[in-house]
Amino acid sequence: MNKDFYNLLNSDIHPSIMMELVSVKKQDLNTNFNALVNIELSGVKKSYYIPVIIEKNESISINGSIKLNICDFNLDPPTKALGLIVVDEEIEIILQLEVKEQIN
Template sequence: MQYHTSHRQSLLKTAILWITFSIVPLALSAQNYKLNNGEGEVMVTGTSTLHDWEEVAEQKSGSITLDNTGDLPKINTLKFTVEAESLKSGKGAMDKNTYKALETKKHKQIVFELKSVKSISPVTSTSNKYKVVATGDLTIAGSTNVIELPFNLTLNNGTVLLEGKKALKMTDFNVDPPKALLGTITTGDDIEIHYNTVWK
């Protein structure tokens, strides 16, 4: 009886050790990085009948999980969020019209969430910079579309840099381009999102 008990305990310890060592390499291979709000920039640019305009996101957050064990980094997860009312143009009236168009009382955030990576390739054979084309769900003002997002990914001493730009139409997300001065100034439907973000 004593032998059977000790033998069973020995088998149990062996099984636990085997499971632990099987899981550890998986945990070590994937690294999670958080977006640093204090560095980098996310900016939206557009046009109007009066002048071109730009708005900068003052509050942004997100996370990315990378597996660096292969020849090319593998992006397992990517989620990026901008607080809608943190978009600032430096002009209060314009910001107010933007928040109204985005219905920020109901829809507090603009969110991109990765679905898949279509392609990833090194910029040069010796660099740690890669060209990526990803697809994901982009949600603006409560409407979600699948978009293709191109960007450069750079790995640098525990830091990840993501930079790129993406053209969009407001009406694709059921957003009416903002108007001002009783409709005499109209914002163009086409906008462009420029981003240069730092993840640690």
């Protein structure tokens, strides 16, 4: 299945998925924020807002997830066994970022 997914993403031409954190804006008085991210998948770049939760302990944790439709990236879900097995168009990306403050 991994091989099929790599083929779907054209990993021989585009070996990585890129996610760029553009900005983070506070939503309410709690720990809820909206992160603007650019996601590049198979050479196609799209911008998304991801609801995230930010917690500060020894480090800063940024956690969230987003469901994407692979068709938005010009990818067609593969079928197997004469169409009996179909890959879902929707994938979920889970964001878990740990940031530590460094004082120079």
